[in-house]
Amino acid sequence: MKIVPKNLFLFALLAAVALTGCSKSATDKPAAPEKSEPEKKAGVTLDAETQERLGLKLATPTAMDWQPETKGFGRVIDPVALSAAVSELAAARVAAEVSIQELARQKTLAAQDNASARALETAKAAFSLANSAYAAAEAKFKLEWGSALADATSEIISDVSNRTKALVRIDLPAGETLPSPPVSARIIAMTDETKSVLGEFAGATEGVNPQTQSQSYFFSVKGGALPSGAAVTGFLKISGAAVSGVVVPTGAVLRHEGKGWAYVQSETNQFVRVEIPLDRLTDGGWFVAENISATNHIVVSGAQTILSAELSGGKQD
Numbered sequence: 001m002k003i004v005p006k007n008l009f010l011f012a013l014l015a016a017v018a019l020t021g022c023s024k025s026a027t028d029k030p031a032a033p034e035k036s037e038p039e040k041k042a043g044v045t046l047d048a049e050t051q052e053r054l055g056l057k058l059a060t061p062t063a064m065d066w067q068p069e070t071k072g073f074g075r076v077i078d079p080v081a082l083s084a085a086v087s088e089l090a091a092a093r094v095a096a097e098v099s100i101q102e103l104a105r106q107k108t109l110a111a112q113d114n115a116s117a118r119a120l121e122t123a124k125a126a127f128s129l130a131n132s133a134y135a136a137a138e139a140k141f142k143l144e145w146g147s148a149l150a151d152a153t154s155e156i157i158s159d160v161s162n163r164t165k166a167l168v169r170i171d172l173p174a175g176e177t178l179p180s181p182p183v184s185a186r187i188i189a190m191t192d193e194t195k196s197v198l199g200e201f202a203g204a205t206e207g208v209n210p211q212t213q214s215q216s217y218f219f220s221v222k223g224g225a226l227p228s229g230a231a232v233t234g235f236l237k238i239s240g241a242a243v244s245g246v247v248v249p250t251g252a253v254l255r256h257e258g259k260g261w262a263y264v265q266s267e268t269n270q271f272v273r274v275e276i277p278l279d280r281l282t283d284g285g286w287f288v289a290e291n292i293s294a295t296n297h298i299v300v301s302g303a304q305t306i307l308s309a310e311l312s313g314g315k316q317d
Contacts, residue, residue: 043272044310057301058265061246063294066287068240074170076230079160086157092137099130148203166221168199170234174213182236185219190231195283197225245289247282252300254307263299263306271306
């Protein structure tokens with residue numbers, strides 16, 4: 001009988017254990033997760049006769065360069081409220097100016113021994129009080145209306161009162177600030193979200209409002225396009241490189257499952273539903289930077305019928 005040396009036996013045993021462990025780890029190793037493909041909406045097939053019967057109309061979207069914007073909400077300023085704030089500031093300014101003149105007069109009279117020390121002290125106290133009141137009124141005005149409006153109150157109040165311009169205040173979301181003032185803004189009244197008006201930058205509040213924790217900007221809008229007190233959405237133009245894309249007409253966009261969609265003609269009789277982000281509204285429709293190009297044909301009339309056909313499994317009576 002052949003005897004295996006002890007050290008050789010241990011070596012064989014260790015090798016067997018190692019091979020068993022390697023085999024087990026390779027077997028038990030979890031498979032890498034499969035990469036998920038983007039969701040693709042199935043197309044709808046409609047022959048030429050059906051397209052004509054349904055009155056489908058196609059159009060190519062318009063190419064456009066989109067300037068970066070940030071969104072805010074606000075209101076068209078009531079001329080009465082603006083007039084009251086301006087009047088309060090003006091009254092404080094006049095009182096301060098009068099007190100300065102009176103103090104100068106008392107100093108002149110005192111130098112000629114024609115005024116008592118008490119009268120001079122009273123004039124000094126009145127000046128100090130009026131000057132402090134004006135400083136407080138000015139700080140309050142700048143906090144609510146900004147420095148630019150404080151320096152041009154007469155012109156602004158005249159334009160707003162005469163309805164030659166409207167003044168719009170746009171508040172950014174709480175905690176959001178801009179490194180530099182915007183040049184302009186697209187302003188859309190919530191009473192008519194189909195069109196926007198251009199607002200020219202008119203000023204900004206001093207810092208962040210302590211109550212709302214938001215930064216506010218003012219824009220002047222020519223004419224009477226916006227009614228006083230109307231709630232508005234403002235899209236403030238900010239610095240940054242423009243984005244190229246297309247504008248999908250409003251009439252081509254459907255709402256379904258809380259999203260916006262449009263149908264693109266992929267083949268002669270084939271239509272595919274493409275998601276349209278509803279965050280960049282223009283006067284002509286919705287700006288889209290991906291998935292649709294200026295060479296595509298989109299359904300601008302009859303899209304709702306195609307959606308019904310798709311949801312019913314492609315059947316169209």
